[in-house]
Amino acid sequence: MVCQYHPMAERHMTDTRQAGHAGRLSVTVTATDGIRVLSLTGELDHDTGETLRQALDVTGTTRPRIVVDMRRVTFMDSTGINLLVAAYQTVTRADGWIRLAAPTEAVLRTLQLVGVDELIACRPTLREALAP
Template sequence: MAHTEQAGQPGRLSVRTDVVDGTLVVAASGEIDQQTGGTLREALEPPEGAAPRIVIDLRHVTFMDSSGINILIAVHTALAEAGGWLRLAGAATPVLRVIQLVGIDGFIECRPTVQQALES
């Protein structure tokens, strides 16, 4: 299992990545917005030779604006074109509400836990 961490400004966004059974798992913590989106986008680059599968753990994300939504859509599209998938896990109520309001839960699977996202 590989592991990397990227930290933005304190209280803004930190990202931890692991590879679990060939799937990139990205755990984000903090706020995803225009200023911090680059950190998330960089973390969502699958390692060379890895399967095009990503789970984003959103349990500790407290805010996400349209910048985050646009990143999720772009990553989903790129992975789908490569024969892979993107799944979201553990989104807290405020973030899940944004995901549901814009309708991306209609084409990106949302699961309560990372484990369920990896298994489904």
């Protein structure tokens, strides 16, 4: 499914904790209905990628389900692409899934150029990404 940009719908989440800050990227980790939701804010690049890598770690998780809310990501380079593809491979091997939600136009363009939107399920809103 190819992503399209749409304004973000209302969010309902619980169990909020901060995954960390590194440079210009922050990742807030929450959970809703057993799905780990990573809400990213800022730029995702070589200098900030470790924050996302840590948040995507599913070591010891059975059938992980992850949604990455990308509506506040202002820039993403190959570091972000590589992290998302690696997470997809890891989560798939663990019989889970990962979805991308609400990428900005700039990020969506990057995802489309390299075909990540064809590999990882991509939804226009967080609500749609959380739906079964």
